[in-house]
Amino acid sequence: MAEPEPEPAPEPPAPTTPDVAAPAPARELLDGAEDARLMLEVPQWDDATRFATYCADSIARAAQVRARLQLAQGDQAQIVADFDQLSRELDTAGGLASLMFNVNPNEDYRNAAEKCEQDISKFTTEVSLDRGLYDALAKVDPSTLEGFGKRFVEHGLRDFRRAGVDKDDAARKRIGEINARLVELEQSYIKNISEDTRSIAVTDASKLAGLPQDWLDNHKPDADGKIVITTDYPDFFPFETYVTDEALRKELYIQFLTRAYPKNKDILQEVLALRHEKATLLGFTDWAHYAIEDKMAGSAEIVDAFLGDITKIIRPRAVADLEVLLARKQQDYPDAKAIQTYDRFYYVSVVQKEKFDFDPQSVRPYFSFPAVKAGILSLYGELFGLEFKRLEGAKTWHPAVEAYELLANGERVGRFYLDMHARAGKYKHAAAFEIQSGSPDRVPYASLVCNFPNPADGDGKALMEHDDVVTFFHEFGHLIHHLLARKSRYIDLNGFNVDWDFVEAPSQLLEEWAWSPEVLQRFAKHVETGEPIPTELVKKMKAASEFGKGLSLMRQVFYTAMSLYLHEADPAKLDLDAFVGDLYKRFSPFPLVEGTYVYANFGHLMGYTALYYTYQWSLSISKDLFTRFKQEGIMNGEVAKAYRSAVLEPGGTEDAKDLVEHFLGRPRNLEAYEKWIQEE
16 A cells, blocks of 8 residues: 655744734634533524624734735745634634524524625635735745645635736726625525425325325324425425325425526526636636636546546436336336436335335334434544534524534544524525634534434434435535544645545545444434344345436436536526526436426535536545445444545645545546446
């Protein structure tokens, strides 16, 4: 096995930066307090005015650092330290604003967070286009810096140039205007999805045949005798998977795919036009080429080739899956000519049951949310040498949110929140939000935000689909990555600040543990009997999961194509409906359902822009990383320790390709990914 490159010498202490004491609210929230419980109890999560003041104070202190840098009077070490301090002043406020905008139940607080994001974005745009700051950083000779200073400066100069700092005054002014408008539009797009929960009503309970009894118990008729089913995840996915009534599945599916329409159509059109304009101002042919330039892939042409390569591998599996599903549907509807998107989950479940003797409902009693949560924390603790300490009584933004401290060898290494259940106005998907980046002298913070069944509802069992369990493993993997990656004193090199098309790989890797009988039997115990999930049942579940994989992956290919090609198209000539309809024909295994608008509720078009390819790019890396665990043991502590050290802890201090090579002892390849796709 190849040895990693020698560790850089320990970084010297940063020069003291004057006039940057944290404001009281930030100190109380995140920094300085020795008592962990006190630190998390002090914040007033429902006080929008206090948060607005805290945000303004953070920007004001960052402005002080900026003013000092504009003078460029310090030595090289001081200039570099000031640039790091500039990031620190905005890091926590920005992280909190993003989180609170998505989860705080108080509308005034969400509005304050929205404005904070806009104000920080405006300030950071001004910084990125400030020629005086660029000139100050350009005075630094990176080769003279110790530790990770060279990489910090080189990346900083690169980011300045990519922002447009070297353009003329008119171009910089227009770029600033575009950036400000994009923040507003992207926030509105996401808000429109979060606030648009649609529903259907059923008066005849017999039409809900196929649904699990615990789901039915939690969906009693209202005063008018109607059973209301919403487009929120805990309703939508079980409904689409188990309901035998095709018309009802279609009705809810259409509601799901019309969320935020037509509002988000107009927003997306403007977003695409502004991104294209910005890219051309910066010298690129389109946004896709701009967005991909500094990623692992390096160019839109390479991503296009990657998309073509994986499509050739995946399409035969998808076609074979479709033939099986259509044959099964024709047993119910002899005249059926096609499998529709709203058939997918249902008929995959039926075939899994009939062909593989596996009923997805059979595993649900083993996945009660409280047990899954405890099991995942215990597993990650054992695997990576960590301890999770619940901070009982800590105040949070909602009673259902929990606060935790992360310890390693008795040392505090991070803190995080779990906001795990659906509620009105909350982010609709699953994600790990970074709140504060860490460093050797700074505790990182993060929050996991999901929409899993709530033990406070119904019978209290909160039974999860296995897909939900996989999602939990995935998102918690993101959270751990952020908290452990604090190697450099420069926070811009820590946490999620890795090559963007690598960021999913560590969390995708950890999904593998959700399929191991050895792992699942630690916590997956029957909610009634306490018996651990049988090995044979897990094996059946795994075998059944291989069926339908081609369809799932082709759907990912479709989303990848939409993300990429929307950002290569000329927005002035773009007809969204016609364009996406054509992509359906080229890449989707299913026909477009009339009256649905996937582009209006695909949130990744905002955060990921043209970069949705990163999911399959990262997945190919994760399959390669897992080969070592397969060879040496999925619970092998030495391998896990090596993985933590080589891949998780470095964060962005090295290129992602080098992190992978350090762990595997060789360059990455697609062999494991291709083999996995072809597995029966």
